[in-house]
Amino acid sequence: MLCIGYQLREGIVSALLPQRRFLHTYSRGDQQIVQVHNSVYSGYSWLTPRTKKSTVMSSSLHRYYAAALFFALNLCACAPSGTEAPASTESIQVSPHRHIESPDWRDQIVYFVMIDRFNDGDASNNDQGTGEYDPNDPAKFSGGDLAGVIRQIDYIKGLGATALWMTPPVANQWWDGMIQYGGYHGYWAENFKAIDAHFGQLQDYQRLAELLHRQDMYLIHDVVVNHTGNFFDYNGTYDAADPTQHFFINDDSTPVKAPTQPPFHLNDIRNPEHREAGIYHWTPIIRDFGDIEQEKNWQLSNLDDLNTDNPVVRRALRDSYGYWIKEVGVDAFRIDTAFYVYPEFFHDFMYSDDPEAPGVMRVAEQTGRKQFHLFGEGFGIDRAFDDSVTRKIDGYMRDETGRKLLPGMVNFPLYGTIQDVFIRGRPTSEMRYRIETMMKAHESPHLMSTFVDNHDVERFLASGDITGFKQALTLIMTLPGIPTIYYGTEQLLTEQRAAMFAGGYQSGGKDRFDRQAPMYKFLQEVIALRKHYPALRRGTPKLVADNPAAPGALAYLMEYPQQTLLVVFNTADQPTLMSNVQWQTTQALRLKEVFSSAGTRHELTLKPGQVLNRELAAREFSVWEVLPTTDKPEVAQSSTSVTLSIDPLPSTSYVGDVVLEGSIKGLNTAKLLINGNLADAISVQADSNGRWQYRLDTSSMINPNQTHRVVLWSEKTGVASSAQEFTVKRQWQPILQISDAAGDDKGPFARYRYPLDASWGTSKGLDIQNVSVFTSGSALKVSVKMAELVAAWNPVNGFDHLVLTMFIEMPERDAGARALPFQNAELPDNMRWHYRLRTHGWSNALFSAKGAGPENEGTPVSPGAEIEVDRSAKTITVSIPAKSLGNPPSLSGVKLYLNSWDYGEGYRPLGEQPTSHDFGGGRADEPRWMDQTKVIVLP
Ligand SMILES: [Ca+2]
Ligand SMILES: [Ca+2]
Ligand SMILES: [Ca+2]
Ligand SMILES: [Ca+2]
Structure with a gap:
């Protein structure tokens, strides 16, 4: 269906693809070794004598501890002059904290950091002298690094996060003059096995992993398998029969003009040896994202597409990423741009039994990680009441035969609906559909990453408000999935990639690690709630209230053995009635409010079979513990004799006004509510026979696909009629x-x-x-x-x-x-x-x-x-x-x-x-x- 109405406070999704394009179109970065090999900048004198080939290629599994020790010592001894080498003994020896057992990933809370924009712990690495550093320029490096992240572990942990995901720390193309943008973000690799000089050294990364592990936290390494940076391209018409036509090498690239890591350096199709190796696809930029051949094998923006069918490429990628598990002790991978590689690739990536470069799950097992986690990025959202992207995403977690692929994917469809419901005021029925669909479509939704913001989308607060933001965050903290908090959420950043540190891009001139900030405290509270109740982390949602034609009530139970919680939102800007909510018929229930936007801690009792009717204040949200009870419910005296009703409506669509009628017994008047809206409640009066009638103008009900719901309500007695529904086809x-x-x-x-x-x-x-x-x-x-x-x-x-x-x-x-x-x-x-x-x-x-x-x-x-x-x-x-x-x-x-x-x-x-x-x-x-x-x- 093609009925997508965006309302109010639009914006975020508007930025999705163009921005994605923007960022993956521009990137780069690099590392010391690279510069040594390429000496692009003569006169630049810092060197490291290690060759990455010796450390990188030789690290077979049984030797990885020894190799790490050698590597660390080597690095330490050879640190470039002017760079302070961390002198801690624990980073010189292989720490017992490097390799730890995998956690239950359903229980984790992830904090996601863009290294370059998070914190600068070492100013000496900021400017590598090629014009790539300028904290006033969003396209350039700002100075953040691994040492900076290390300094803020307590800040991250203080929020309640249990795992850290960072943008790729690997050596990037630093500047692509072709498109005037830099690889500060880490997704334009020129070497998948080296740390970028701006971010520090291998030793810093090892130290970060060890310090996190000491705090019972986990480290997620961001992996790119689809592409390198932009080192070649095409101008003119592409000829698939002769891809050398119109091919050119991007000369406007620093610090290197080709990847330095074998075999990815074999990128010039005009060279017979390179062509024979078949490392790349040598294709132009994707023009039609609906064409699967283009999607999988052409360049995403300008990024050179790796031939991921080639066993040599597959082996090099397994080797590159197994390396970070062995040498650093990373606990999980996030897989960038997964949609641009065939799902089948990941089976080999994870489970290959190649003794030289085993699948990454095999490597992880050998480090003691039995539940190594991987989650892929499938950048796409579904239209309302559609699940085609959801199904495509599921195709990366298991194939048609049921064979397991990636354990998780980023839940982009849920993100899309979060935007629509909490920013644009779309009906909460869209969220009901999304939650029910994700539970049905996926085998393990609890292992999928949920998020409200990330580095590729406009921040929520660029067009949403703080209350909507809190609702959205509460939603992901109370649903299955691994909630991921993008850095700066807790400081209310509005710019997608603004720096948290004073010296970085759009920092506002100050460090922003404020642990007293109201949003920091809010997140602490809602994360603590999730940690306290297993039902919120591991339970199954059951939707009990929604609004099919407007913003308003959304409620779901989270059910888990011996524990049930009820989560309630009003997404509307006005008070709404949540009515006729019922899930229990045999038992009396006590509802204890354990979290709420208003700070209240109400308690309610429902007798067996009693429906829950509750007025919700504008944009209110709350979480309730649901307990069986033997207490007698407090039922208002007067309500026992009150009945309200609306006569059944025909199932055909209306073309104009709707005449509503029904009866009122035990009262004179009641409120007629259209789509739950209490602010525009219509007062109706019983005649001498207890009957009432109202002619409803439907001129604003322009979407023929929306079902409108009417309820008669008595606030004083807490009695609501059953709902009646109708559609309008103008x-x-x-x-x-x-x-x-x-x-x-x-x-x-x-x-x-x-x-x-x-x-x-x-x-x-x-x-x-x-x-x-x-x-x-x-x-x-x-x-x-x-x-x-x-x-x-x-x-x-x-x-x-x-x-x-x-x-x-x-x-x-x-x-x-x-x-x-x-x-x-x-x-x-x-x-x-x-x-x-x-x-x-x-x-x-x-x-x-x-x-x-x-x-x-x-x-x-x-x-x-x-x-x-x-x-x-x-x-x-x-x-x-x-x-x-x-x-x-x-x-x-x-x-x-x-x-x-x-x-x-x-x-x-x-x-x-x-x-x-x-x-x-x-x-x-x-x-x-x-x-x-x-x-x-x-x-
Ligand atoms: Ca015209
Ligand atoms: Ca720095
Ligand atoms: Ca390119
Ligand atoms: Ca590809």
Whole structure:
């Protein structure tokens, strides 16, 4: 189904693929050895005489302790001048803390650190002298390192975390001039077996592992098997029959121009020896993520794709990663970009019996780790009520025959629904579906990583609020999965990769390791709750309340032998009624509140079979322990004689008003609640026969797929009627159709040009062809037909490379704005806008003009618009409920104006020359639209 309406506070997912692309498109890094081998920077004098080949390739299993000792001593003796060599004796000897038994991973809480942005413990390694270091530049190294992480172990442990996951510490391509971005993040390896010079030395990593183990904490190593950095590429048309055509080596790479680790250095297809070795796929950049051949074998962004079918590559990767288990004592792997490698690869990676380079599970077993953990990244989210990405993710944990692959995967679909429900105010039924689906689809959901933020997505707080953030964190702390806290969550960071230390990028000039910060304390409390109750870590969720058409109540039990907890949220901005919750019929129950947003500790008793009805304050959340009891429930006297009812409704959809009726006994009035909303409760009165009736206006119920729920409620007695449900399929009247000239997608001066990246296709994607307008009462539906509709980056809304912005002027309404925010233009024909809808592949955001200006988008409006996309018909259709337009009496005289552009991190730049994703043919300050409609006036 293609009904994805994004509301209120949109944003996060909008950044998903483009940002992913952004970051994996740009990376690099390196290590001392590398520089020695390549001497790219003459005059750089620090050297380490060890060759990584001698230590790296020779480390067979039975010798790994000895090798580690040798390595550590060697490192210590040969530390570059000017670098202080840690002098601790425990890092010179192989510590008994290096190898420890695996924990039960279901019980772990992970803290995730981007090394370069977390803490700087050694300023002398920050600037390696190639221009790669600049803490004011988000694309460059900021100075964080392993020594810095070591200094903050207590801070991490203090939160309650039990495991540390860090971005890859390995030697990276430091700077890729081709795309003007650096490998400070660690995902652009040039050597999978060496520590990057910016981060420290092997010894530091060993020391970190040992110190964590001493604290009963575990270390997760971030693994890339899909690609190296960007050392080669293609220009011009790719010819699969002759991949040497248009191939070039990326000369604009520092500190090395090719990986230094064998066999990954064999990367030039024009060299017969390299070609014969077949280490790489030598393919261009993925253009169509729906094409499995491209997905698995082409370059993700510019990153050189390894030939992971080649046994030589497989052996080198097993060797590279077994190394970190043996030499450092890492306890788990997180696998980057798993979707870009066939699932079958991982069976070999884990279980190969190659004596030279055994599978990593074999290596782990030999270090005493019987439950070595691996979890893969499958970057993709599902649409509401869809599970296709969920199933794809499951394909990495077991194959069709049931053979086990990776023990866990990152739970991206749950993340996507967290965003929708706790930021965008989507109905809580979407979360119910997601939780039930993940439990059904996966064999071991308890071993999947759950998260609210990570390094590849916009932070929650960039568009969500703190209460929603706390709800989202409470959700992952009370559901199956291994909760992962991205660094800075506890300090309310809003920038994706801001530094926690004063000297780093966007630090705000101060260290931010504040253990008194309110969010640090909140996390301590909710993590302690999870640790206290095994049901929260190991139990099975059973959904007992949701809201199918609006934000509101969400509740689930976590059931575990001898222990049951009830978790309750109200996701709405207004009070809501959670009604008719029932899971127990034979026993009386005592509910003890053990955690709540309000700090309350209520207790309730339910008699056998009694339903739970409870008013929830706006955005309230709580956790209750559920205990059997023999206590007598306190039932209000008056309620025994009160009954409320709503007559059953027909199962067909309504097209207009809904007449609701029923009976009230024992009272005169009751409240009629639509979708649980207490703020807009309707008071209904019993007639002399105890009957009541109400005619409900459905003009704002524009999504025909949503089920609306009505309940009659008596606050005083705590009695609720059974719920009745209905759907509304509005009749839309076509009222206007205009066509727009073909081929006029050239901007206001007919001279703009499209960006150059191949994913733009034939570059007609911004040519508006046709606009059709429909109304239903005062609800508005606009359908826009484009000359072409592209979906290059697997966008959630089904199209990308296009932002449509629609401006709406309400007749006879004051104020409004003239400016087109961030588009360097004003509305034509003296039009003013009161509402503005910005729609692209990842977002569909409705704003009012309040506060709007050239650099201000206005104020988010809820509920937002629904969107439907028909790729084959090249149409994008948006529907706006009457309520969101201020319930105007009619839409006659309403003015509309639309234009087209593209959106990355904001409206894309315009310059004299087009670049891969920037528009050309204009000045930066000229209007940013390619095509526009005239001002459309509704009759
Ligand atoms: Ca440093
Ligand atoms: Ca490349
Ligand atoms: Ca691949
Ligand atoms: Ca046009």
